[in-house]
Amino acid sequence: MDIETYMQAVGTKARAASRSMARVDTGVKNQALLAIAEVLDAERQTLASANAIDLENGRNNGLEPALLDRLELSPTGIDGMIEGLRQVAALPDPVGEISDMNFRPSGIQVGKMRVPLGVVGIIYESRPNVTVEAASLCLKSGNAAILRGGSEAIHSNQAIAACIERGLQSADLPSAAVQVIETTDRAAVGKLVTMSEYVDVIVPRGGKGLIERISREAQVPVIKHLDGVCHVYIDSEADLLKAHNIALNAKTHRYGVCNAMETLLVAEAVAEQVLPDLAKAYSEAGVELRACDQTKTIISSAGYACVAATEADWYEEYLAPVLAIRIVKDVDGAMDHINAYSSQHTEAIVTENYTIGRRFINEVDSSSVMINASTRFADGFEYGLGAEIGISTDKIHARGPVGLEGLTSQKYIVLGDGHIRQ
Amino acid sequence: MDIETYMQAVGTKARAASRSMARVDTGVKNQALLAIAEVLDAERQTLASANAIDLENGRNNGLEPALLDRLELSPTGIDGMIEGLRQVAALPDPVGEISDMNFRPSGIQVGKMRVPLGVVGIIYESRPNVTVEAASLCLKSGNAAILRGGSEAIHSNQAIAACIERGLQSADLPSAAVQVIETTDRAAVGKLVTMSEYVDVIVPRGGKGLIERISREAQVPVIKHLDGVCHVYIDSEADLLKAHNIALNAKTHRYGVCNAMETLLVAEAVAEQVLPDLAKAYSEAGVELRACDQTKTIISSAGYACVAATEADWYEEYLAPVLAIRIVKDVDGAMDHINAYSSQHTEAIVTENYTIGRRFINEVDSSSVMINASTRFADGFEYGLGAEIGISTDKIHARGPVGLEGLTSQKYIVLGDGHIRQ
Numbered sequence: 001m002d003i004e005t006y007m008q009a010v011g012t013k014a015r016a017a018s019r020s021m022a023r024v025d026t027g028v029k030n031q032a033l034l035a036i037a038e039v040l041d042a043e044r045q046t047l048a049s050a051n052a053i054d055l056e057n058g059r060n061n062g063l064e065p066a067l068l069d070r071l072e073l074s075p076t077g078i079d080g081m082i083e084g085l086r087q088v089a090a091l092p093d094p095v096g097e098i099s100d101m102n103f104r105p106s107g108i109q110v111g112k113m114r115v116p117l118g119v120v121g122i123i124y125e126s127r128p129n130v131t132v133e134a135a136s137l138c139l140k141s142g143n144a145a146i147l148r149g150g151s152e153a154i155h156s157n158q159a160i161a162a163c164i165e166r167g168l169q170s171a172d173l174p175s176a177a178v179q180v181i182e183t184t185d186r187a188a189v190g191k192l193v194t195m196s197e198y199v200d201v202i203v204p205r206g207g208k209g210l211i212e213r214i215s216r217e218a219q220v221p222v223i224k225h226l227d228g229v230c231h232v233y234i235d236s237e238a239d240l241l242k243a244h245n246i247a248l249n250a251k252t253h254r255y256g257v258c259n260a261m262e263t264l265l266v267a268e269a270v271a272e273q274v275l276p277d278l279a280k281a282y283s284e285a286g287v288e289l290r291a292c293d294q295t296k297t298i299i300s301s302a303g304y305a306c307v308a309a310t311e312a313d314w315y316e317e318y319l320a321p322v323l324a325i326r327i328v329k330d331v332d333g334a335m336d337h338i339n340a341y342s343s344q345h346t347e348a349i350v351t352e353n354y355t356i357g358r359r360f361i362n363e364v365d366s367s368s369v370m371i372n373a374s375t376r377f378a379d380g381f382e383y384g385l386g387a388e389i390g391i392s393t394d395k396i397h398a399r400g401p402v403g404l405e406g407l408t409s410q411k412y413i414v415l416g417d418g419h420i421r422q
Numbered sequence: 423m424d425i426e427t428y429m430q431a432v433g434t435k436a437r438a439a440s441r442s443m444a445r446v447d448t449g450v451k452n453q454a455l456l457a458i459a460e461v462l463d464a465e466r467q468t469l470a471s472a473n474a475i476d477l478e479n480g481r482n483n484g485l486e487p488a489l490l491d492r493l494e495l496s497p498t499g500i501d502g503m504i505e506g507l508r509q510v511a512a513l514p515d516p517v518g519e520i521s522d523m524n525f526r527p528s529g530i531q532v533g534k535m536r537v538p539l540g541v542v543g544i545i546y547e548s549r550p551n552v553t554v555e556a557a558s559l560c561l562k563s564g565n566a567a568i569l570r571g572g573s574e575a576i577h578s579n580q581a582i583a584a585c586i587e588r589g590l591q592s593a594d595l596p597s598a599a600v601q602v603i604e605t606t607d608r609a610a611v612g613k614l615v616t617m618s619e620y621v622d623v624i625v626p627r628g629g630k631g632l633i634e635r636i637s638r639e640a641q642v643p644v645i646k647h648l649d650g651v652c653h654v655y656i657d658s659e660a661d662l663l664k665a666h667n668i669a670l671n672a673k674t675h676r677y678g679v680c681n682a683m684e685t686l687l688v689a690e691a692v693a694e695q696v697l698p699d700l701a702k703a704y705s706e707a708g709v710e711l712r713a714c715d716q717t718k719t720i721i722s723s724a725g726y727a728c729v730a731a732t733e734a735d736w737y738e739e740y741l742a743p744v745l746a747i748r749i750v751k752d753v754d755g756a757m758d759h760i761n762a763y764s765s766q767h768t769e770a771i772v773t774e775n776y777t778i779g780r781r782f783i784n785e786v787d788s789s790s791v792m793i794n795a796s797t798r799f800a801d802g803f804e805y806g807l808g809a810e811i812g813i814s815t816d817k818i819h820a821r822g823p824v825g826l827e828g829l830t831s832q833k834y835i836v837l838g839d840g841h842i843r844q
């Protein structure tokens with residue numbers, strides 16, 4: 001079968017399955033999620049063997065250690081998948097929720113009902129646990145899923161797919177509710193993102209290259225974020241202890257994550273007070289500093305290493321122990337910098353001033369905007385969504401962490417008693 | 423200046439204006455809307471002269487009477503634009519609304535704030551009043567607008583644009599908050615729908631050809647509906663008087679509108695009771711009937727004209743006094759037909775049965791789903807949105823009538839007191 005025909009068949013089956021899934025009771029969906037967890041638990045050996053093949057192929061193909069690390073499905077990793085399924089089963093079902101029912105002067109009663117999007121396509125890279133995560137969120141939100149993992153994880157993903165299928169069957173749900181693409185041919189991705197008759201939304205998860213390619217080719221709407229160039233601004237009226245702790249946490253809590261701070265902005269008035277201590281802490285944590293001239297002078301005088309930042313540094317998502325630092329005049333200077341360089345992911349201000357804090361939260365146009373909190377909180381779990389399918393820095397449909405609700409939409413419902421338009 | 427450079431300049435100015443607009447107080451936005459209304463009122467003569475040029479050019483170019491009709495800006499049409507501006511000024515401002523603020527176990531407080539989308543591009547055809555309608559909704563929702571009207575209305579639109587600019591200036595708002603494209607070159611549209619760095623969403627309003635072309639070319643998200651193939655299903659447990667009134671109203675209240683019924687589905691059990699009277703009423707209203715064999719037999723026996731429907735009729739949006747009728751077994755038969763042929767705009771059921779009504783409203787996947795009400799109610803004004811920029815049959819972002827809220831998005835806001843991630 002050629003890719004075109006194969007993907008067409010996948011799409012047709014997904015669309016049909018999505019119609020059934022939209023009608024399934026919450027209890028049955030939860031039963032399926034728990035059944036998948038049980039099958040995964042019973043098939044630990046099968047999963048390990050499949051994963052071993054991927055890992056060996058990866059080593060033979062010279063895959064980087066970081067990628068091999070992501071590819072590995074350890075016993076703890078399998079525990080995590082099982083626990084994740086149970087957590088999603090425990091989340092409230094967004095489907096069918098009715099809101100804003102109001103009577104209109106005409107006599108009709110109008111409101112909204114939350115409904116699944118339909119078919120969700122998810123394209124991801126090496127981590128095989130995404131297969132379970134994505135499947136569970138789509139299932140719980142009443143959608144059918146088409147999953148396309150990285151070619152390096154094909155054996156692991158197929159083994160997981162077989163477990164998901166058994167779980168679905170045991171709850172009498174259509175197996176096509178979750179389909180894992182069986183080919184590693186890249187043409188399958190090209191087809192997936194253009195089948196707008198069968199796919200309602202695409203969620204790419206992975207490196208910037210993957211996401212850029214998909215956004216360029218897609219004719220189906222895409223929920224995505226390209227970059228996380230997140231900022232912390234220490235205002236002249238900041239509590240300097242809070243500022244120190246937040247600036248340190250936002251950078252050093254974890255480096256390779258999209259909600260880590262990449263650029264620190266400091267108000268001129270407090271720069272000399274706050275920067276030497278921070279430079280000391282960053283230096284102890286092994287963070288390389290790249291800064292504007294004024295910052296560099298302060299940090300160097302305090303005896304810590306600091307190189308001159310170039311224009312490119314302000315745009316950079318390091319995902320590494322590297323930090324750009326810039327002194328700005330005030331909150332307006334900080335917001336000008338953020339407007340110019342931010343990827344609109346997450347920005348935080350540290351201030352005790354009511355008006356400045358209120359301006360920052362109102363005026364900064366990013367998916368998450370914070371006062372006196374670390375950017376590391378920008379996360380579906382921390383926000384109480386239970387889990388996230390991704391983070392969106394787009395403005396349409398969903399912004400910020402996208403959970404179950406982001407995989408649904410609202411239709412209008414109208415209740416009448418024979419009402420006609422006059 | 424070539425189109426590329428011209429559109430680039432329009433985009434840059436719109437993006438800059440959108441940043442100012444996002445911060446403007448509700449009072450100032452309302453002041454601008456009322457000022458535009460006043461300028462339009464004062465410039466009635468200028469508008470009429472500009473419109474006369476378009477109408478004469480239209481006649482010379484052999485424009486169809488229906489298009490000339492849409493193009494005309496009568497004194498009543500100008501009254502309507504002025505009244506529309508006042509109505510939009512009176513609507514609540516969606517921008518800045520904070521919802522769902524909750525404390526999380528970590529101690530942070532998380533919620534959502536409604537914010538403008540940024541830059542909205544609107545592409546429309548002959549009606550010059552859309553220029554004012556679209557501008558007012560974008561303005562009130564804190565967005566910058568780039569408007570591209572039909573080439574046949576260029577003089578009218580430029581005259582309206584001049585009035586809008588004066589209104590904006592009198593409220594000290596940037597004139598680039600509303601830009602009306604000055605060229606009739608179609609390349610401008612191609613550029614507009616692909617400038618994703620400057621434009622956040624495109625709303626096309628017009629014929630199917632226009633919308634299809636834009637959807638195909640767009641790299642910016644599009645809010646649209648292609649077709650309104652709306653259905654009314656008369657269930658076996660319908661109140662037949664309500665059924666008669668709704669079926670008649672949904673078809674004959676207005677023909678050329680997207681929420682008019684195009685196909686009537688009737689449960690077999692009540693077909694013989696309900697169809698003859700309906701056929702009589704449709705015949706009196708001059709509606710041509712195209713039906714399945716069984717329907718045709720019933721209607722012909724009753725002495726009314728009815729032709730055989732072809733497969734193409736079930737897909738057709740007539741926008742005219744023509745109706746397709748099909749007899750189905752029951753609600754499942756009706757939903758199967760709707761799944762296969764509907765454009766997911768609006769569907770209504772007429773029934774007194776609780777379970778059947780509940781199934782229809784839960785299971786039919788259209789932007790608006792109704793019980794015992796005419797499809798003609800699917801409209802922003804009737805739903806209480808105040809006004810609509812368009813209707814969406816897409817599933818992402820907004821479904822159904824799109825008002826001010828559809829021109830906004832929600833960002834997350836986080837309030838802390840020095841909180842860091844553990």
